[in-house]
Amino acid sequence: MNIKNIFLFLILLLLVNVVQATEVSVEVTPVQDVSLSGRPAVFDIEVRNLGPRGEVKAIVTDFNWRKESNYGFYTIDGGSTIKDTLRLSPTSNVNPGIYSVNVRFYATRDPEDYLDQAFVITVVPYKDLVFATLEHNPQGLNPNKENLVTLKLRNRYKVELTDVVFKVRSEFLNQDFVTNLEMEETKEIPFSVELGNIREGDYEVNIFGLFDNNIVANLTSTVKVASNPDIKENVRDEFSFLVKTSEVSRVNNGNTVSGEVYSRVVSSFERLFLQTSPNPRNIEKLNGAYKYTWQFSLNPNDSYVIMMKTNYGKPILYLIILALIVYLIYNRINVGLTITKKVLLLKSKEGHIVGLKVLLILKNTGQKVKSLRLSDNIPGLLELPHEYGTLKPSSTKTSVAGSTVIWDIPELLKGEERVLSYKMKSKVAGLGNVTIPRAICRFKDKAEKLYIVKSNSFNLF
Structure with missing residues (x-):
């Protein structure tokens, strides 16, 4: 056969x-x-x-x-x-x-x-005895809502199956079901899913079926998770003496990558004292102000923090220190001693200039000075002074060019003022155009540093 x-x-x-x-x-x-x-x-x-x-x-x-x-x-x-x-x-x-x-x-x-x-x-065979798949909203599962998912089962043969255990496993699914399947029966098992914070995309879900310790289903289904952008911004400003601090934070509570832009406009004056962390991507000048712009990407569950600190205290402190330094240097260089020369004309009954009265005014606006030597030169057309004020000179010198009057003063306190005066006659009748030279004073401060100051000159016509 x-x-x-x-x-x-x-x-x-x-x-x-x-x-x-x-x-x-x-x-x-x-x-x-x-x-x-x-x-x-x-x-x-x-x-x-x-x-x-x-x-x-x-x-x-x-x-x-x-x-x-x-x-x-x-x-x-x-x-x-x-x-x-x-x-x-x-x-x-x-x-x-x-x-x-x-x-x-x-x-x-x-x-x-x-x-x-x-x-x-x-x-x-036990293998592939049951066909299984998942059905859900074709737009994808919403991470913020409760989603309905259906496990669809189909018994491929005329075999009764009792107490079949189905396990649904993925990154966000962990479901177990026990059911019976009649011969060639198709069955749907709906269940709800809450995803929480999970990134958008397509996810593989494994479906295992066990009957009498034998695998009757081992399939993979794809589940789509929809996009859910959820960006939260928090701005916190703190103020203290001469300091302003701003903290801007953005948090991505969604499930997709988000491109972010943050901008802030500051005045030209504020910009001088502003510190930022991190530095802005771009700084643009706008009508006398400045626009700071940050650009960044936020992955799901990530945050980005921008710190802006305007500190007026440090610059002011620096200015105070600088002023103090200048003041100290000024006091070091200029101890505050000044000489002012005034000249008065002495005339005869006929109106001719017959002599001069000279006033030397010493004024100490600085710290105490000592060992002062004041010398005043007298032109040769004038005689040696014949009359002095309260303080007589320490010495006088005479030469062909003229004469010199010298005063030695032990010290001059802060704020103290001395007026020295003397009179002198003209050697010629009808004194004409004469220049009275500057008086010169040499002195020391408490550190024994030598200083020289001069008075004004005086032109006699």
Whole structure:
């Protein structure tokens, strides 16, 4: 018999569900002709005794299979029928496929008159027994809301499954379900999901199905998480004496990267005392003011802080220190001693200038000075002074060019003023154009540093 004939014979066995011999006939009704590896196939049978009353036996002629039934043998009256449920199980693990298992029925009174009945059994694998996927809003799951997700299941074979455990696992999903699946049943299991703060994008979700410690589903489904920008800004200003501090913070509570821009306008004066951290990306001058601009990106859960500190205290402190230094230097260089020369004309009754009265005013506006020597030169057209004020000179000198009057003063206190005066006559009648030179004073401060100051000169016409 060739392969083609064998194939036709098997088809004939599938189509015929009632087989008859001389003594016995059998009618087969499949209850569970699709089975899992290691599990029995189930058939309802009706056995009719066509002969006289007697015993009818059923044996499996295929050594790879065994049978279980409610009866070890059937005692049937002639012309009567008995019903039974036949379970056929492999004696060892068999590969998935279609099997024709032969069961022989015969009356014990005549074993040679038998009936071979073929039971066609489809053995299916546990793997991929159930198709599973997830369905959700095509726009994506919203991180800020409760989302409805549906687990869709489809039993691919005519096999009843009870207490199947499905595990849904991903970065944000951890759900377990226990359910039953009828033969070729399609079932939907809705459940809610709260994502929390998770970035937008497509996420893989693994779906595992376990039945009787065997994996019946191991699939991956893709779930989309929608974009949810949520930027919070907080500005905090603090003021203290001569110091203003501003802190600007932005936090990305969303689930997507956000490009941010922050700007602040400051006056030209404020800019002189402003410090920033970090430095702005751009500084633009606008109508006498300045616009500071920061540009930055914020990843989900990231924050960015800008610090601006306007400190007027330090510059003012520096100015005070500088002024103090200048003041000290000034006091060091100029101890505050000044000389003012005043000249009064002495005239005759006829109105001619016959002499002069000179006033030398010493005024100390600085610190105490000492060892003062004041000298005043007198032109040669004038005689040596003949009259002095309260303080007489220490010495006088005479030369062809003129004469010099010298006063030695031990000290001059701060704020003290001395007025020295003297009178002198003209050597010629009708004194004309004469320049009275400057008086010169040499003195020391408390550190023994020598100073020289001069008075004004005076032109006599």
